Amino acid sequence: MPRRTDINKVMIIGSGPIVIGQACEFDYSGTQACKALRKLGYEIVLVNSNPATIMTDPGMADRTYIEPLTASVLEKIIAKERPDALLPNLGGQNGLNLSSELYKSGVLDKYDVQVIGVNVDAIERGEDRIAFKETMKRLGIDLPESEAVYSVEDAERVADRLGYPVVIRPAYTMGGTGGGLVYNVDELRVVASRGISASRIGQILIEESVLGWEELELEVVRDAKNQIITVCFIENVDAMGVHTGDSYCVAPMLTIAPELQQRLQKHSYDIVEAIGVIGGTNIQFAHNPKTGRVVVIEINPRTSRSSALASKATGFPIALVSSMLAGGLTMDEIPYWRDGTLEKYTPSGEYVVVKFCRWAFEKFPGVIDQLGTQMRAVGEAMSIGKTYKEAFQKAIRSMETGRYGLGFAKDFNKRSLEELMSMLAVPTSERQFIMYEALRKGARIDDLYAKT
Known part of the structure; x- marks a missing residue:
């Protein structure tokens, strides 16, 4: 399947401002997308509200708009530029949300713009908590017991049924924005109200707590021929209850049995096939080491913070490959130095990677140094070593906090x-x-x- 000839001009939505939970990993992804699609011969229209990025450098795209990332502004740019396609899943959560909004308001149909890389209904199946739950149920994959609600009163009712503590997860948000772990009804009222306001559709999920379980992640890539590969297995050393953006993690998985890793891989492949994502997807699981129960926590049908980590840890350029796949190529057409073509890729390497986070609580007066389900880290370092000990010590030294161990x-x-x-x-x-x-x-x- 060669590059698509039915499209010539592609619009890429950038990630916007760098904030806690959404940082330069999406600038990296967007830059890779511009490079890959231009190399395939497509004309690129880039929209981003943040001029302090690499992706907005002159020459990165054919047209660059430094404009607010709102549906109304994007509609004006689409009317002027008339792109044939929109690539939403390399600009973080903003790109996904805006693409979904433009589709539902009829703007994409009005100007005959296709969405590439991910189906619009796939965004909903991945991000809308009710749709996601229905998809997992159909696949027979276990989830924490939960219910999606739209009001604080309904949240109280569900929490009473599940029993405290419960986790609150707003739909269509990132970095745990607006959510949290609550232990009583007073905390629930505050966090539920905040979560409903943070969600684009005013929806929150009240979820059974899996506090203390192991948190495990997979980065997988799928193409239009339904060829799927696993780029990286990531083990979060911090247990569930600490946001994955705050927990320190290792790749490959060091303490997880091969049988469990195969089980997680099977679940991941079933999920990306059902969701229908073309390109990279991040899937997060929780595992109870006492009972063996595995539940899927969430999926990100886009490049994510973990995608950038997996890319650097393995040398596999997930954003670049995802862009090529969105442009119509399949993995059996992309050369791979070790096994010939990319669909034969398997994770390898005789080394250990550690990711350790950097916090800056001292810069926020009155903020308590406490980690939870809402991301607090302002950065992170990745280190590579022959052993876990070596990589861990290197990561601490890389923090630039004056600590050497x-x-x-x-x-x-x-x-x-x-x-x-x-x-x-x-x-x-x-x-x-x-x-x-x-x-x-x-x-x-x-x-x-x-x-x-």
Whole structure:
């Protein structure tokens, strides 16, 4: 299947401002998309509200608009430029939301614009919590027990039925925006109200808590021939309850049995086939190590923060390949140095990758250093080492916080074991450093496991 000849001009929606939860990984994705599609011979129209990006550099696209990312502005640009296609899934959550909005308002039909890379109804099946739940039910894949609601009163009713704590997840948001883990009805009222306001469609999911379970992620790529590959298996070392953007993680999975990894891969392939995404998709699972139960938490039918990590960890350019697949190519047409063509790709490499986050709580007066289901990290570093220990130490040194390892951070080495253990009651940005000093003072591994 060669490049598509029925389209000539493609519009790419950029990611907008860099904020907590949506950072330069989407500038990277958009830049890769511009390069790939121009190389295939397409004319590129780029729209982004943020001029301080690489993707808006002169020469990256044929036409660049620095304009507010709103449906009304995009409609005016579409009317002027008359693109043949719209690529929504490389501009983060903004690109997906705006594409869905333009489709539902009839703008895309009015100007005869196709959506490439992901079907518009696939966006809904991935982002709308009710549609996502129905799709998983049809596939026979387990989910945490949950119910989508549109009011605080209904949220209270569902939480009473499920039992506290519960997780609140707003639809069509990113980085856990507006959501959170709540332990009582007072917290529920605050977070539910905030979540309904944050959601584009005023919808929140009230979900059974899987606090403390293992959080596992897969990055997979699918093409128009339904050829699917796994780019990377990612194990979050922090348990469920800490947002994946805040938890530190490793690739490949180091403590997960091969049988479980195969099971997660099978689920992931079933999901991307049902959703119908062309290109990269991130799927997040929770695993209960005591019972073996596996539930799917969410999928991102777009390039994501984890896509950038997986790309750098493996050398597989997910955004670039996703753009080529959206342009009509299939993986058996893309050369791959090791096995001939890309559909034969399997993760490999005799090394360990660690991602460690950077926080800046000191810059936000009055904000408590506590991690939860809403992302707080302002950046992250990725390190590569022959062993887990080497990669982990490198990651800490890469933070540029003046620390060169786990020991002697702040005054933790002067505190008693009892003090250190009490400090681990809630997840914070200092958790790993506190655990290190607790181990030096004789803490048992089982006690640390139970505490964290």
